[in-house]
Amino acid sequence: MRKVVKDRWPGMLLFLIGIEAYVLLSAALYPTVKNMKGLNQIIKKTPESVFKLFGMSKDFTSFNNYMVGRLLGLTWVIVVAVFVIAFARAMVAGEREEGTLELLLAQPIERWNVLTTEGLVLLAGIIGLVLATVLGTMAFGAAFGAHITFGGYFAFIPAASALFVAIAGYSIFFSAILKDARLVAMAAGGLTLVFYMLHFAGAYSSVADKIDWFGIFHYYDALKVLDSGSVPIKSVLVLLAFGAVGFSAALLAFRHKDVN
Numbered sequence: 581m582r583k584v585v586k587d588r589w590p591g592m593l594l595f596l597i598g599i600e601a602y603v604l605l606s607a608a609l610y611p612t613v614k615n616m617k618g619l620n621q622i623i624k625k626t627p628e629s630v631f632k633l634f635g636m637s638k639d640f641t642s643f644n645n646y647m648v649g650r651l652l653g654l655t656w657v658i659v660v661a662v663f664v665i666a667f668a669r670a671m672v673a674g675e676r677e678e679g680t681l682e683l684l685l686a687q688p689i690e691r692w693n694v695l696t697t698e699g700l701v702l703l704a705g706i707i708g709l710v711l712a713t714v715l716g717t718m719a720f721g722a723a724f725g726a727h728i729t730f731g732g733y734f735a736f737i738p739a740a741s742a743l744f745v746a747i748a749g750y751s752i753f754f755s756a757i758l759k760d761a762r763l764v765a766m767a768a769g770g771l772t773l774v775f776y777m778l779h780f781a782g783a784y785s786s787v788a789d790k791i792d793w794f795g796i797f798h799y800y801d802a803l804k805v806l807d808s809g810s811v812p813i814k815s816v817l818v819l820l821a822f823g824a825v826g827f828s829a830a831l832l833a834f835r836h837k838d839v840n
Contacts, residue, residue, distance in 0.1 A: 747772055799812070
């Protein structure tokens with residue numbers, strides 16, 4: 581665990597700094613956007629599909645809606661997903677490419693222990709990034725005079741964390757079964773994009789909407805959680821189950837993997 585933390589901490593720190601900087605910028609711009617003349621006319625002319633893509637409503641006077649459109653709806657998801665996929669990519673496929681996996685497994689340590697330890701560090705990283713985003717949003721938002729729904733942001737923590745656990749599950753699985761680390765990133769990133777576009781298409785097609793039940797973004801609605809202030813327990817459990825299945829499959833594949 582000390583080795584994994586030492587190897588991954590610099591990358592996570594860069595993500596933390598970048599996210600906090602963007603949260604500060606977004607919060608600082610909110611008073612200007614809120615009072616911008618002619619904004620309502622621009623919003624009326626903007627297609628509804630644009631707002632659906634970012635998980636927003638058309639009420640830009642709401643700080644929650646503004647932050648979802650500016651950050652929490654899509655941009656932040658992409659940034660944290662990149663961190664998760666990059667971390668998972670390095671867990672097996674990356675170690676194998678660097679030639680350190682054989683040396684690691686030559687030690688008196690079980691394979692499940694190796695993968696589980698790295699998975700726990702990744703989980704800590706996910707929770708850390710989510711907490712940093714939420715606490716930064718509340719602090720900077722309050723500093724610039726925004727109305728903060730504290731209950732909504734605390735409810736958002738488990739909802740967002742569960743989404744990234746789901747992404748981590750299948751990303752680790754790809755890392756365990758694929759030899760090329762680049763293919764791991766492409767497969768995990770591609771599947772995440774497919775899930776998102778399927779969710780977007782579900783707003784226009786009943787067929788896509790039914791298929792979307794099997795995608796992770798069907799269970800992630802940032803604006804709804806922030807406004808309601810309640811944890812979507814069913815959605816959180818589904819996403820956690822999604823991640824658990826992916827990680828369990830990765831453990832099984834890694835146990836039988838030839839690392840030579």
